[in-house]
Amino acid sequence: MVNIRQSDIAKKLNISRVTVSKALRDHPDISLSMKKKIIETAGKMGYVPNLIARQLNSRRTFTIGIVVPDLENSFFSYIVDSMIDYATEHNYYVILTVSREKEAIEKQNIENLISMRVDGLLVCLSQETTDEQVFTKAGKMKIPLVFFDRAFESMNFSKVLFNDKPGAVNSLNRIIREGYSRIANFSGYAKTNIGKERLEGFTAALKHNKLPLRKEWIIEGGFELNDGYESFKKLNSSGNLPELIFAVNDRVALGAYKAAKEAGLRIPEDIGIFAYGFNEITDFFDPQLTVINQDPRRMGFEACKLLINEIEKGISSGGNKIYIEEEFLWRKSVNRK
Amino acid sequence: MVNIRQSDIAKKLNISRVTVSKALRDHPDISLSMKKKIIETAGKMGYVPNLIARQLNSRRTFTIGIVVPDLENSFFSYIVDSMIDYATEHNYYVILTVSREKEAIEKQNIENLISMRVDGLLVCLSQETTDEQVFTKAGKMKIPLVFFDRAFESMNFSKVLFNDKPGAVNSLNRIIREGYSRIANFSGYAKTNIGKERLEGFTAALKHNKLPLRKEWIIEGGFELNDGYESFKKLNSSGNLPELIFAVNDRVALGAYKAAKEAGLRIPEDIGIFAYGFNEITDFFDPQLTVINQDPRRMGFEACKLLINEIEKGISSGGNKIYIEEEFLWRKSVNRK
DNA sequence: ATGAAAGCGCTAACAC
DNA sequence: GTGTTAGCGCTTTCAT
Numbered sequence: 041m042v043n044i045r046q047s048d049i050a051k052k053l054n055i056s057r058v059t060v061s062k063a064l065r066d067h068p069d070i071s072l073s074m075k076k077k078i079i080e081t082a083g084k085m086g087y088v089p090n091l092i093a094r095q096l097n098s099r100r101t102f103t104i105g106i107v108v109p110d111l112e113n114s115f116f117s118y119i120v121d122s123m124i125d126y127a128t129e130h131n132y133y134v135i136l137t138v139s140r141e142k143e144a145i146e147k148q149n150i151e152n153l154i155s156m157r158v159d160g161l162l163v164c165l166s167q168e169t170t171d172e173q174v175f176t177k178a179g180k181m182k183i184p185l186v187f188f189d190r191a192f193e194s195m196n197f198s199k200v201l202f203n204d205k206p207g208a209v210n211s212l213n214r215i216i217r218e219g220y221s222r223i224a225n226f227s228g229y230a231k232t233n234i235g236k237e238r239l240e241g242f243t244a245a246l247k248h249n250k251l252p253l254r255k256e257w258i259i260e261g262g263f264e265l266n267d268g269y270e271s272f273k274k275l276n277s278s279g280n281l282p283e284l285i286f287a288v289n290d291r292v293a294l295g296a297y298k299a300a301k302e303a304g305l306r307i308p309e310d311i312g313i314f315a316y317g318f319n320e321i322t323d324f325f326d327p328q329l330t331v332i333n334q335d336p337r338r339m340g341f342e343a344c345k346l347l348i349n350e351i352e353k354g355i356s357s358g359g360n361k362i363y364i365e366e367e368f369l370w371r372k373s374v375n376r377k
Numbered sequence: 378m379v380n381i382r383q384s385d386i387a388k389k390l391n392i393s394r395v396t397v398s399k400a401l402r403d404h405p406d407i408s409l410s411m412k413k414k415i416i417e418t419a420g421k422m423g424y425v426p427n428l429i430a431r432q433l434n435s436r437r438t439f440t441i442g443i444v445v446p447d448l449e450n451s452f453f454s455y456i457v458d459s460m461i462d463y464a465t466e467h468n469y470y471v472i473l474t475v476s477r478e479k480e481a482i483e484k485q486n487i488e489n490l491i492s493m494r495v496d497g498l499l500v501c502l503s504q505e506t507t508d509e510q511v512f513t514k515a516g517k518m519k520i521p522l523v524f525f526d527r528a529f530e531s532m533n534f535s536k537v538l539f540n541d542k543p544g545a546v547n548s549l550n551r552i553i554r555e556g557y558s559r560i561a562n563f564s565g566y567a568k569t570n571i572g573k574e575r576l577e578g579f580t581a582a583l584k585h586n587k588l589p590l591r592k593e594w595i596i597e598g599g600f601e602l603n604d605g606y607e608s609f610k611k612l613n614s615s616g617n618l619p620e621l622i623f624a625v626n627d628r629v630a631l632g633a634y635k636a637a638k639e640a641g642l643r644i645p646e647d648i649g650i651f652a653y654g655f656n657e658i659t660d661f662f663d664p665q666l667t668v669i670n671q672d673p674r675r676m677g678f679e680a681c682k683l684l685i686n687e688i689e690k691g692i693s694s695g696g697n698k699i700y701i702e703e704e705f706l707w708r709k710s711v712n713r714k
Numbered sequence: 715a716t717g718a719a720a721g722c723g724c725t726a727a728c729a730c
Numbered sequence: 731g732t733g734t735t736a737g738c739g740c741t742t743t744c745a746t
Contacts, residue, residue, distance in 0.1 A: 045723060046724070047723080056732065056733045058725080058733060061723095062731095062732090065725090070732080093433055096740090097723090097724060098724090098725075099738070111458035112451075112455055117448050124473060133474075134474075138465075154425055155426050155428045156429070177423070181425065383739070384739080394740085407716080429740090430738075430739035430741090432722095433740075434721070434741055435722085
């Protein structure tokens, strides 16, 4: 037989299905000898519990839904990896969906996950998301949800974030104290939360150190390799190079590396580069990238921990806010003076 | 109310739950006006279908279980990404599990996924897996399963693989034809299928070109960055450097890059390096890595396509075998003579 | 066109 | 200690 049910075992042993159910869950009602007999024949018959049925009447799926914008970005794949780690250890399944930075797909994903009756949701918003509606709905349905990396600040769900602005200010203070003053910023899209925060950190740090803010050295672009590449070319062709480039993330920095090398410039001798990033990746850049280090594994871990905690305590929107510390790592891509 | 059921809608409209069920699924039985009314009130009441219930009585979950050894390896995260892509497009959910290259965890994952009644499984074996038992069980239960990248050759499940040995032979033929003869091999663990295949490709190519096989130039190690780093140090300290290094994968190659640069050697002038890899990653190595290119997106796509096809045709072990073509890409890390 | 009956596989509550 | 009853939310016959 292909699919054995508890009732099949019961029939074979001439007992009630309830006895079987209890025995298999090691319920104290059932005698040891009975349990032994049942478990044995269950094994022989190739019984496999049907979790769907169990989920239906317990109204719990032990499943967490994750929504990430992009899995090819190793920042996110590290986050997901650590979430799966934590979830598995606590006996939860993970259903993974990818929004491709599209609001419409993200919305669809979340609705699907809700229909699947996940016990909770871990969401990193897409870059274009502006509509809170699906999230309001999740809130109404009392589904625990935790935002990570990108969040609706105004909503009452728990959030796990990096504290970008102070991270930038602290790092830039150190760099400026070392004697640098001519610094350009490859700032990504200033419309996005992250681009905005990071750019504000940059301008705040200049201000704090009484350095002039040069408009021509704030170069907007995207968040990908090619954006860093193009931004560098633009900067270089202006004929007015700074001492350092501060990039919005490690991919933009790597694009800048490529363009700089093609232009025959040496890093860090001719131009220094530093960025937000993740040292497990950026330590393999050539030269090693000086980074404001953001640990995705910590972020995934904390977000998942928070979520499972809320699930098990029956809290649907905890309103907690956790900041993951950023650490400035001075590597090879910026000279010490 | 938090959780509206079809029966709640029925009660409100004073009709039968069956009518509601049919209307919501756009069944032709129901009149247009009725449908409209039902869908409208369903929307107003905030009805969300319960897929668990539907799954229970249809005995289909529209869910695929994936087992990968490691998600921090971008090769696998690209594969998973493309699988999710394909699955989502065909209205399947994806439950993702990670084995961390441990046979015991892999086994547990698969058993859990079977209990979750996934419609099919996509599995890349861990490096240490030797026991076929769980897979035999999946086969007995008629659960469609497709292996990707690493498979039990002897089992009758479908497989999607790279054809490593001919890939190595062809690539090495080209390189040797260019005039190279002194080539070392960083071969990974020769015990694993992949290490074995690739090493065989190397030795076969040397033989075919009548070049001697030097034991001291076959350096076993692992498959990670650090293994390439250590292997290079070992090779370099022998005082007998080859012209080229052929690495078992891109991470090992990158580790070798690092050690070579630390030793003051230039790539490719002093030593050339090439490897199996994935050009979207390796094109950002410095210098760009010459690779036997393996496209993970293609692999993920083909495996998922095969699986969903088997699911929908009711085939449990299709026995198909698909090879993903490898393409030799001559980049900067090996000089043309 | 609409609805009543029965069941998917399992479990909680309550009897015996 | 074991069994009976009832129900999780939905859908598939089969009547009306």
